[in-house]
Amino acid sequence: MRKIILVGHGDGCIGMKKSAEMILGKQDHLVAIALKESESLNDYLKKVQTSVDEYKKEGYDELLLLADIKGGTPGNVATLLGKQHEYIHVIAGYHLAMILTACINNQISGHDLLEESNQMIQKII
Template structure:
């Protein structure tokens, strides 16, 4: 099974993992590793290095944004390990990847899913379109 490592500034990656497991259930072969405020880049690189060693096998690394310490850390370690590095991680993207991940899935297949524009999760919702004010239904109650 393809391993997944989530990296971010602060607890964003841990929150994403918690939300993901709330929606999709407990997951195997996935880990989140945040960069703590004040943590040195060298210390963070050592932690990510340890995580990559422990994962063993095909791996995808998801990053919150391109250009920061988590991204630079993964970019540096890419010379030592083989993994796909994907920036801009978000909940719709991870749900799509994890619900399609099987024992037979490859990193290439899952990376294609992650990069599908439909997984960006960004759209403008106009609830008042087509006449009058409408409200989103927030529950299954009839009220």
């Protein structure tokens, strides 16, 4: 089983989760952990690590951490945890179509999710 964790600055990741659930319905395997303006990197790391530990105890054997941007605090926390645990996969630069794809196809690999998501970004006009 895989848990998808959205990490990001402020309420953006919470809004993405709500948007995904508006389209797909309730997603028990999708969570959002927002970085608050008042939190330090260490505070946020502890918060995300606590959630990761809880999900591992619940029986999730894979965690997909999707970060809003590479190089920000949420992305750095996700990267640090991904380097510490082989069952954690990290992708930075999520968008709604990527989240929907990950929710619909809970078996898609991180590599394939990235490939498919990149194809969804297109200039229309």
